[in-house]
Amino acid sequence: MLKIGNHEFSSRLLLGTGKFPDFDVQKEAVNVSGTEILTFAVRRMNIFDPDQPNFLEKLDASKYTLLPNTAGAKTAEEAVRIAKLAKASGLCDMIKVEVIGDFKTLLPDPVETLRASEILLNEGFTVLPYASDDVLLAKKLEELGVHAIMPGASPIGSGLGIINPLNISLIVEQATIPVIVDAGIGSPADAALAMELGADGVLLNTAVSGAENPVKMAKAMKLAIEAGRLGYEAGRIPKKRYATASSPLEGMSV
């Protein structure tokens, strides 16, 4: 069971809703992924096009816990405004704090992320900051009282997987709140590794929406996350430099 603030989930996959080829593929991918948490962004409506598609209508949003992000924010104040806009919908109390400090790498600004998280905690939000994989930053965010910490595996949309597994495992080791590896996941193996390192969940988007077959990839990610989690709970064998025979060395018939 994944517990974030007052919410409980049986799925450990958090799925983004950006860049799917169309709404039908998205709906099917969301369905087979088994996710219970969907992320999305807040943007201006096109006031000249009343027929613009609305993905919430297609998805039956009431079946999911919605996790809006503050993507587009460059400062804590901008992130807080976007978070409040999202909450004014009356559909959610969780917020993924995302304050981008550099638009080439899309890496999060640690100082603004910390500031935004503090303000939003005081406003009563359930706060999930997307952060770099810095161990001390994760600790400081936890000390503020955030409800989960979401270190990046690698830059958003890069598909590079977990660049620094040591940092992710150190963050997991020190945390008493859920750790959700967010951003940079490319393949099921990346997602499984995150879970084997002890992460409580994985948030991904492009890895599924950008796959040649998003629906099949959604299923693959679901299974990878379940497999990785089971492997972590089972406790893997230590790595050794030399062989250890699986079959008995005695009693050979010669």
Next chain:
Amino acid sequence: MKLIVNGNTMEIARVQTVEDLIKELKLAGKGAIVELNEEILNKSQHAETVLANGDKVEIVHFVGGG
């Protein structure tokens, strides 16, 4: 009445409240979230909030994102 909606200056007649404006733009029931002069409104306030000439209105909604 002159309103600035999502950065567009518009002349809109027959509109008194925020709810009227959303209906006039045919955006009712589409999950519009409204900020009026930099103050965010809850859904329940749309019907009772009266617009004035020169008001700055931002209308946003949820879109796909990660």
